[in-house]
Amino acid sequence: IVPTTTFAGVLGFALGGPWIWLGMATFPVLLILDLVLPRDLAVRRISMPWLVDGALYAHCLFIIAVWVLFVMSVANGSNLLNGPDAAWSIGGSIATLAWLSAVPNLPVAHELMHRRHWFPRRVAQLVSTFYGDPNRDIAHVKGHHLDLDTPADSDTAYRGEIIYTFIFRASYGAYSEAIKGEAQRLRRLGLSPWSWRNRTYQEVALLALVPALCGYFAGNVAAGVAVASMVIAKALVEAFNYFQHYGLQRMPGAPIGIQHAWNHMGAIARPIGVEITNHINHHLDGHTPFYALKPEPEAPQMPSLFVCFLSGILFPPLWFSLIAKPRLAEWDRKFASEAERKLAAEANRRAGWV
Numbered sequence: 173i174v175p176t177t178t179f180a181g182v183l184g185f186a187l188g189g190p191w192i193w194l195g196m197a198t199f200p201v202l203l204i205l206d207l208v209l210p211r212d213l214a215v216r217r218i219s220m221p222w223l224v225d226g227a228l229y230a231h232c233l234f235i236i237a238v239w240v241l242f243v244m245s246v247a248n249g250s251n252l253l254n255g256p257d258a259a260w261s262i263g264g265s266i267a268t269l270a271w272l273s274a275v276p277n278l279p280v281a282h283e284l285m286h287r288r289h290w291f292p293r294r295v296a297q298l299v300s301t302f303y304g305d306p307n308r309d310i311a312h313v314k315g316h317h318l319d320l321d322t323p324a325d326s327d328t329a330y331r332g333e334i335i336y337t338f339i340f341r342a343s344y345g346a347y348s349e350a351i352k353g354e355a356q357r358l359r360r361l362g363l364s365p366w367s368w369r370n371r372t373y374q375e376v377a378l379l380a381l382v383p384a385l386c387g388y389f390a391g392n393v394a395a396g397v398a399v400a401s402m403v404i405a406k407a408l409v410e411a412f413n414y415f416q417h418y419g420l421q422r423m424p425g426a427p428i429g430i431q432h433a434w435n436h437m438g439a440i441a442r443p444i445g446v447e448i449t450n451h452i453n454h455h456l457d458g459h460t461p462f463y464a465l466k467p468e469p470e471a472p473q474m475p476s477l478f479v480c481f482l483s484g485i486l487f488p489p490l491w492f493s494l495i496a497k498p499r500l501a502e503w504d505r506k507f508a509s510e511a512e513r514k515l516a517a518e519a520n521r522r523a524g525w526v
Contacts, residue, residue: 173276173440173443173444174227174228174230174231174276174279174280174443174444174446175227175230175231175234177195177198177202177272177275177276177444178195178231178234178235178238178272178276178277179234180194180195180197180198181194181195181198181234181235181238181268181269181272182234182237182238182241184268185238185241185242185244185245185251185268186241186245187250188245188248188250188251189250189251190260190264192242192245192251192261192264192265192268193264193267193268194268195238195267195268195269195271195272196264196267196268196271198271198272199271202440202444202478203478203482205439205440206438206439206440206441206476206477206478207476207478207479209438209439209440210439211437211438211439212437212438212439212442212467213437213467213469214467215466215467216447216463216464216465218463218464221461221463224462224463225461228280228283228284228446229295231276231277231280232280232284232295232298232299235272235273235277235299235302236299238268238269238272238273239269239302239382239386239398242265242268242269242386242390242394242397243385243386243389243390243394246265246390246391246393246394247389247390251265253265253390253391253393253394253397254393258393262393262397265397265401266397266400266401266404269302269397269398269401269405270400270401270402270404270405270408271405271408273302273303273401273402273405274303274404274405274406274408274409274412275408275412275444275445276444276445276446277299277300277302277303277405278300278303278409278412278448279444279445279446279447279448280296280299280446281296281299281300281303281308282296282312282446282448283446283447283448283461283462284296284299285297285300285308285309285312285313286313286458286459287459287461288459293309296309297309297374297378298378301378301379301381301382301402302382302401302402302405303402303405303406303408303409304379304402304403304405304406305343305346305347305406305409306374306375306378306379307350307354307371307372307374307375308346308350310349310350310353310354310371311326311327311345311346311347311349311350311353312327312346313458314353315327315349315353317455317458319424320417320420320422320428320432320433320455321417321420321421321422321432322422322423322424323424324424325417326341326342326344326345326346326349327342327345327346327413327416327417328417328418328420329342329414329417329418329419330419330519330522330523331418331419331496331500331516331519331520331522331523331525332492332522332523332524332525333523334484334488335411335414335484335485335488335491338410338414339407339410339411339414342410342413342414343406343407343410350371350372350375351372354370354371354372355370358370379402382398382402383395383396383398383399383402386398411481411484411485412477412481414484415434415436415474415477415480415481415484416433416434416448416451417432417433417434418434418496418500419496419500419503419519420432420433420434420472420503421508421512421515421516421519422512422515423509423511423512423515426511428455428456430452430456430468430470430471430507431452431471431472431503431507431508431512432452432455433451433452433454433455433471433472434451434472434473434474434499435449435450435451435452435467435468435471435472435473435474436449436451436473436474436475436476436477436480437449437450437467437469437473438476438477438478440478441476441477441478445477446462447462447463447465448462449477450465450466450467450468452468452471452472453465453466453467453468472499472502472503472507474495474499475495479495480495483495497525500516503516504516504517
């Protein structure tokens with residue numbers, strides 16, 4: 173599912189014309205399938221791990237090809253960004269680039285940034301550029317995985333917080349924590365935070381390189397499309413992130429338990445998310461490869477991630493009244509420890525829910 177979804181974008185830009193929307197068209201297809209198919213609680217039985225890893229790296233090649241073929245489609249005239257039909261072409265280009273640069277790109281990058289070898293982590297840095305956050309692994313691995321569900325974690329949405337404010341707060345947190353993390357790493361090595369080895373320089377260079385190359389080979393409008401796509405992809409990444417730990421509570425420093433993440437076990441959400449939606453099992457051991465994660469049906473569950481996403485984006489009152497509040501009330505009653513219930517009660521008060 174992952175490389176096939178990304179390849180739809182490759183094919184769309186290769187064909188040009190109205191086909192540039194093909195990559196974006198995968199979203200409603202995946203949404204409908206995730207709604208109609210039953211929940212997937214099956215344990216994966218993978219006898220050839222190299223083969224499923226190959227699917228991840230195939231995606232990485234395809235997402236680069238999506239951007240290359242976008243530039244080529246503009247340069248050869250099959251994707252007109254100027255003229256009477258420019259709005260349609262610009263809209264389709266941004267929609268496809270932003271969607272595929274966020275999903276399934278983030279889940280693939282997330283899996284690779286957790287690997288121990290330097291090569292997959294570098295690949296993750298490269299493909300994370302397309303959603304505007306090449307150094308996301310620093311804040312994620314060294315911050316979120318330690319501080320999840322506490323006030324110190326910018327990736328945990330507060331009770332009552334809407335998705336739009338969270339996107340900005342989480343983005344600021346990811347960038348600032350990555351910069352601080354690099355400075356701390358260099359100081360531990362006895363180097364200045366301004367050392368050329370600081371990965372922040374790489375982040376800035378990579379973020380500038382994508383629109384610069386688009387502008388050089390396809391013109392200023394293409395550069396603008398690239399910037400818009402990366403910004404929207406970053407917003408989509410944080411929007412999906414919003415639902416992973418929404419409103420959950422944990423005492424700072426307390427052990428991570430089965431109750432500290434929401435799980436979205438849709439038959440499509442699991443594979444297109446590279447098992448990132450099988451979430452608490454991942455947090456219990458971040459180095460477990462995605463195909464070895466075991467579903468936890470007794471852990472806190474959410475409905476379809478696609479439903480959560482659309483309701484949170486389009487109808488926040490429905491998200492709160494029909495999904496967030498009832499699920500959190502169940503979490504407080506069924507999953508929370510005594511200390512966490514006290515934190516939850518205070519969070520409910522701050523949110524104005526009591």
